[in-house]
Amino acid sequence: MHLAYPAVLSVLLFCTGLYGVLARRNAILVLMSVELMLNAVNLNLVAFDVWLSRAARDALHSGQALTLFTIAIAAAEIGIGLAIVLAVYRARGTSDIDKLRDTAETRPGPGDDGTEPAAPAMAEKTEAAA
Template identity: 55%
Template sequence: MDDLFLNQFLLLGAMLFCIGVYGVLARRNAVLVLMSIELILNAVNINLIAFGAFWGSIAGSVFALFVIAIAAAEVGVGLAIVLLIYRNRRSVALDDVAEMKG
């Protein structure tokens, strides 16, 4: 790994994170927003694994596993909520869900 730099992975993670942020902000479909959140979580995982390799510690890998488990739980509950929204309003456009807007 003499040839790989920590910053390569950190910058890749930062780019992926920002693409995910753009998706969360710009998408109207709730399922696509959940997909963008997956991009953000993957960016975090790249950072965790890169720092784990950098310090020679296994903690990075273990935390990445926890993040993957939490992501699975989040997608399950998130898609159930999206399904409920669809069942009630026949649409998953996020602009239409504005009852709690002040």
């Protein structure tokens, strides 16, 4: 099999996940897109492992071992990520990442984003600090 087939497929999957991470608004959909990117990396690892092990340049099966490690880390990541999303949802009542702007600098100019929700954001910050 030509190596370009799995490599190009994993590139396209990675860029699809990149678009999802940048364009989605719900935090859980962002996590799904992160999973797509991780799977693209896994496909790349498996393809190169098969190529290199058949070319007798890698006897350790490092690509497949790394794929297993990546899958386990992705499972841990999705667990922690969902716990964080649920904690944020419980504290704020939303999982909309466009509304979580506590660490954003308040803009002095138009004032539609920065100045108006500053007071509840400050209240939540003090509550979170306490």
